[in-house]
Amino acid sequence: MPLVLAATPIGDPRDASIRLRDELAGADVVAAEDTRRMRRLAAELGVELPERVVSYHEHNEASRTVDLLEAVTKGERVLLVTDAGMPSVSDPGYRFVRACVEADEELTCLPGPSAVLVALAVSGLPVDRFCFEGFLPRKGGERRRVLEELATERRTMVFFEAPHRIAVSLEVMAGVFGHDRQAAVCRELTKTHEEVRRGSLGELAEWAVEGLRGEITVVVEGAPEVVVSLDDAVAEVISRRDRGARLKDVCAAVATSTGHGKKALYDAVIAHRRSDRSD
Incomplete structure (x- = not known):
């Protein structure tokens, strides 16, 4: 061979x-x-x-x-x-x-x-279905775009991240996936100073601000099953928008809480507005 x-x-x-x-x-x-x-x-x-x-x-x-x-x-x-x-x-x-x-x-x-499999095994998160996403983009805009595309991913997700970017990445994940989404940050796996920190993305983002060292693997819980209809989600967006919130921000928040895609939700709201005007 x-x-x-x-x-x-x-x-x-x-x-x-x-x-x-x-x-x-x-x-x-x-x-x-x-x-x-x-x-x-x-x-x-x-x-x-x-x-x-x-x-x-x-x-x-x-x-x-x-x-x-x-x-x-x-x-x-x-x-x-x-x-x-x-x-x-x-x-x-x-x-x-x-x-x-x-x-x-x-x-x-x-x-x-394999750091991917070791991290999954010790994360405490579901491992029956998962996807590996590697390193997130370095640039902030591209990083957010990639995470927004994964906002409705149902499988457990695994990422690699550099120590000097982990705090920012966790903060963006919390904003896109929701602060309550569960995750695990695995550092220096199999080494002397191995550390696995589990909790919500919001908690982990706050913890990481102090700085981390070493090789880091992040495991994030998949999106919850959609239980809210698209019509109901659109109604929620419109209600929040009428109270003065920015449309894109509201779409992102409602997409995270309902499991609907941010773009699909935004397009549905725009279509609803056009339908109201035509009537």
């Missing part, structure tokens, strides 16, 4: 599988997101790496994929690993996998640690 994707420990090196140790020692080429971290992990595992250990990260994926695909085509065993967790999941790897698939080359994957 020329290309092997392998999950690496997300914190504790003891989580490395026996198969990972074997593949590190037996590969012709090891492609790592950070070669220094890879060598450090190998030393902790007592494994001697092959001579060819090359970097493979977001800045050289395009050019390095060509070289690695050539090695696979020649029958060399290439092991692809990232800094922590599963390659391709918010990490480099997808481009290489697509190249191998299109070239009809064989590939396999060694299962292992």
